[in-house]
Amino acid sequence: xxxxxxxxxxxxxxxxxxxxxxRRRRECLKCKKRFTTYERAExxxxxxxxxxxxxxxxxxxxxxxxxxxxxEKRPIETEKIxxxxxEIERRLRVKIKGxxxxxxxxxxEVMKALKKLDKVAYIRFASVYRDFKALSDFKLAMKxxx
Numbered sequence: 001x002x003x004x005x006x007x008x009x010x011x012x013x014x015x016x017x018x019x020x021x022x023r024r025r026r027e028c029l030k031c032k033k034r035f036t037t038y039e040r041a042e043x044x045x046x047x048x049x050x051x052x053x054x055x056x057x058x059x060x061x062x063x064x065x066x067x068x069x070x071x072e073k074r075p076i077e078t079e080k081i082x083x084x085x086x087e088i089e090r091r092l093r094v095k096i097k098g099x100x101x102x103x104x105x106x107x108x109e110v111m112k113a114l115k116k117l118d119k120v121a122y123i124r125f126a127s128v129y130r131d132f133k134a135l136s137d138f139k140l141a142m143k144x145x146x
Contacts, residue, residue: 003028004035019086038082046092047100055100060089067110070125074118084113119145 001010008030016023022039046058064085071081088109092101107129114122126132126141 001026001037003031003033005033006031019083020090021086040086045099046096048106049100049102051103058092058101060085063088063106063110066125066128067114067121070114070121070128071118072124074121076118076121080117084117088113115145 003010008028010026010028012024013027014025024037027034047055048058049055067081114125123141
């Protein structure tokens with residue numbers, strides 16, 4: 001693999017397998033910088049059925065962006081978020097009958113995972129996902145996490 005910094009050749013210094021993913025720590029032979037790559041098997045495409053009944057392909061990156069936004073400025077390691085994403089995606093693939101899943105199911109899986117990971121991130125995500133309109137909506141969500 002080419003170095004992401006200088007395009008030189010790299011060597012693998014460490015390899016770990018977990019949760020259907022291979023993590024490789026690499027070092028450039030030219031500039032000596034280190035970086036990490038992740039390798040996952042590509043699985044069948046999942047189609048998301050949106051609230052307005054439109055269908056679109058599942059996007060791990062779009063889901064990750066939403067979760068990262070909820071976790072912004074929180075003391076949560078990126079590795080924990082990636083692990084959570086892997087678990088959500090795995091559960092979705094097991095859960096779906098065929099290739100389609102409603103966006104509601106994905107939102108509920110994310111809420112469940114965030115509630116365990118970080119209460120503030122959970123409230124942030126819930127406020128957007130459930131479209132909070134009033135302070136009472138926040139109070140109700142806060143009661144859920146207590």
